[in-house]
Amino acid sequence: MAAFVIVGGGLAAAKAAEALREEGFDGEIVLVGREPHLPYERPPLSKGYLQGSDERDKIFVHDADWYREHDVDVRTGVSVTAVDPAAHEVTLSGGERLRYDKLLLATGAQPRRLTVPGHERVLYLRTVDDSDRLRGTFSTARKVAIIGAGWIGLETAAAARAAGAEVTVIEQGQQPLLSALGPEIGAVFADLHREHGVDLRLGARLAEITETGVRLADGTAIDADAVLAGIGAVPDTELAAAAGLTIDNGVKVGADLRTSDPDIYAAGDVANAHHPRLGHHVRVEHWANALNQPPVAARAMLGRPAAYDEPPYFYTDQYxxxxxxxxxxxxxxxxxxxxxxxxxxxxxxxxxxxxxxxxxxxxxxxxxxxxxxxxxxxxxxxxxxxxxxxxxxxxxxxxxx
CATH class of the missing domain: 3.30.390.30 (FAD/NAD-linked reductase, C-terminal dimerisation domain)
Incomplete structure (x- = not known):
């Protein structure tokens, strides 16, 4: 019996398992996720779930019964520590080795970390546990400083304001979302947050995280009970790189999401995929790719014609x-x-x-x-x-x- 292994605990991993069953694959599926939770969607973590309007059960892609009913072996709280393409095996954190015929990497991305003095005091948002921690922080903090005015920075700023905290957002660009949307549309988001009471510091450089907040490069001190960084993410390519796969701003894959190894595929935030319509590779760290790429990967893993050609898509809700x-x-x-x-x-x-x-x-x-x-x-x-x-x-x- 053929065995397919999926590495990852997010939307892309769960949707890949679902797509394989829908495509008629009746072999073994093992899904390995390092977090202790069943696979879940990440957008609510900075939106409704963070603000308390979305129930926890709503973030999960499937409940435990679905995995049992569809004969998907979910290993939560387990990491894949190595991939051996020659042996067609992955090694788990407990030492067990799993054989695979096809392997899908849906390892996602990790928050980009600050390196300034005092960075160990900073909070980040990537996991549901991070979101739970931030909910608690926002409910008690009087003042919150957020480093970065990208999507995560602005969405968490809105959540902190909804919780009643005073919020300062520190951004080195001249407008929020400058690289994503440009100055004219960035100004719309700047006005939105200022109208909701956010102290937006643009063109500001961070120098240090202090015991009482942050210090900017010009010497300005900003008081804060909590500091959150939302300065982007980096694809989690450690496993793929160690396995000898081609890495280029993520795991480089074709339109069929196949990597440089014919039996290994990648989908979601980690995949830098060739886009047939655009004529070049694109890696998008947003929900739509994690939702829509797995069915393409599933068909390709089953030896069927497949190509991912959906235009990149993302969304936000703020106030x-x-x-x-x-x-x-x-x-x-x-x-x-x-x-x-x-x-x-x-x-x-x-x-x-x-x-x-x-x-x-x-x-x-x-x-x-x-x-x-x-x-x-x-x-x-x-x-x-x-x-x-x-x-x-x-x-x-x-x-x-």
Missing amino acids: DLGMEYLGHVPPGTPHDVVIRGDLSGREFLAFWLRDDRVIAAMNVNIWDQGDHLKALVLAQTPVDRAALADPKVPLEKLVRS
Whole structure:
């Protein structure tokens, strides 16, 4: 009987097991996760679960009964310490060796760590245990300092404000989310957080974490009962690198999510996958990849034609702002941004254009245009900028086949 091993305890791992059964695989599936919990989704950890509006049971991809009913051997609280491609075996933290015919790496990413003096006092958010710890911290802390104004930094700032804490966000860029969204849209998020009482320190460099808060490079001291860092993440490639797989901003895989070893695949945050539509490799640390890549990996592991070509997607919820973003703007790509709607009122659509083609689109507090935004991104045909900005022109009329 064929044996497939899945390494990881998140959404990608659970969805891979589900997809394999749905595709008719009746062999052995072993899912190995280092955390003591069943596989769960991470977005709620910085959103609803952190704020107490999502119940704990809701974060889990499947309950224990599902794994039993689908004959999936889940090993929680167990780490894979080594992969031996030649022997087709993985070694577990207790010393057991598991044979595999196909192996899927869904090891995710780890928070990027601060290295300034006092960094050992800093909190991070990646796991459900981290989120539980932060919930407790936010409920008692009077003042919270957050390093980084990216997605995690801003979402946790919103949660801390909802809990009643005074919040200071320290960001070395000139706007929040600058690398992801650019200065114009970044300013929207800056205004949003300032309106909700966040002390946003832009263009600020961190020098030290002190016993009473943080000290900036210009000597400014900021009092804080707790300090959280949200400065990005790095793909967890340690196992893959030790196994001799090709590493390039994650585990490098083809459109079918196959690594440089024909019997090893990778999906989710750790996978830097060749994207057929974009023509280059892309690694996206967001929920949609963890949800949608595993069925592709499952089909490929079963020897069937498969390619992952969905446009990158992510979303955020902060205070009364909900946003979805679709597409990809590679760093350094010349582009223009076209706005449709009320930017200051935070109810608008935004389009990133290169050569008059929509390469990414975003909806903010507008929820009936998602299909049209996706069609524009996928069409890759020139659009009229004036019509794109005009709310009176239906978006479907701008999509050319």
